[in-house]
Amino acid sequence: DQQVKQNSPSLSVQEGRISILNCDYTNSMFDYFLWYKKYPAEGPTFLISISSIKDKNEDGRFTVFLNKSAKHLSLHIVPSQPGDSAVYFCAASVGGGSNYKLTFGKGTLLTVNP
Amino acid sequence: DGGITQSPKYLFRKEGQNVTLSCEQNLNHDAMYWYRQDPGQGLRLIYYSQIVNDFQKGDIAEGYSVSREKKESFPLTVTSAQKNPTAFYLCASSPGGTPLHFGNGTRLTVT
Numbered sequence: 001d002q003q004v005k006q007n008s009p010s011l012s013v014q015e016g017r018i019s020i021l022n023c024d025y026t027n028s029m030f031d032y033f034l035w036y037k038k039y040p041a042e043g044p045t046f047l048i049s050i051s052s053i054k055d056k057n058e059d060g061r062f063t064v065f066l067n068k069s070a071k072h073l074s075l076h077i078v079p080s081q082p083g084d085s086a087v088y089f090c091a092a093s094v095g096g097g098s099n100y101k102l103t104f105g106k107g108t109l110l111t112v113n114p
Numbered sequence: 115d116g117g118i119t120q121s122p123k124y125l126f127r128k129e130g131q132n133v134t135l136s137c138e139q140n141l142n143h144d145a146m147y148w149y150r151q152d153p154g155q156g157l158r159l160i161y162y163s164q165i166v167n168d169f170q171k172g173d174i175a176e177g178y179s180v181s182r183e184k185k186e187s188f189p190l191t192v193t194s195a196q197k198n199p200t201a202f203y204l205c206a207s208s209p210g211g212t213p214l215h216f217g218n219g220t221r222l223t224v225t
Contacts, residue, residue, distance in 0.1 A: 009154070036216075041123075041221075043204050043216030044204070046215070089156060089157065100145055100212075104156035104157040107156060
């Protein structure tokens, strides 16, 4: 049973436009969410996180929105750049940021076209 | 530079052989983890260790073993009991909880 779902395997956007990556979860106990970015043949790199006590967190071009009632979060990248082309993983945990176990989605491949 | 080193980058083994994947970190992190990634799949937790000489099974521990004799090192052995060992293996560490810092992975191919 997949508890973290990224239903879009891929997304293509033009440079300078907004990229919106979506993530849904089924476990209502999840209270801490993270986004990771992964280039081919490399390990994932942490991007941004959000606690369930917030509905938005922003870091430069990256903003994560959390809708707890819908069990949905999204990552917005504005403006998108070709270097943002990568696989983006959504992850969730129970117990805030102190929990050691993360549950990952399958990832969304973002392609930003020049 | 602080980081996580996984070696080798590519590893080939014959079916029925055990193989050990290396993971070393110089970040002084207490916790270390092993994840597995298959094509089109998310990362799945194999084992994790919160402290030296202690480790716990993750979601897919069957056919794998680990040790944590030193804070810096968390080797993973893929045994012949693992039914589908061919995968991309990622080691990670954290000071405690999230976020995790990942190595660049080892791609294991078993034929």
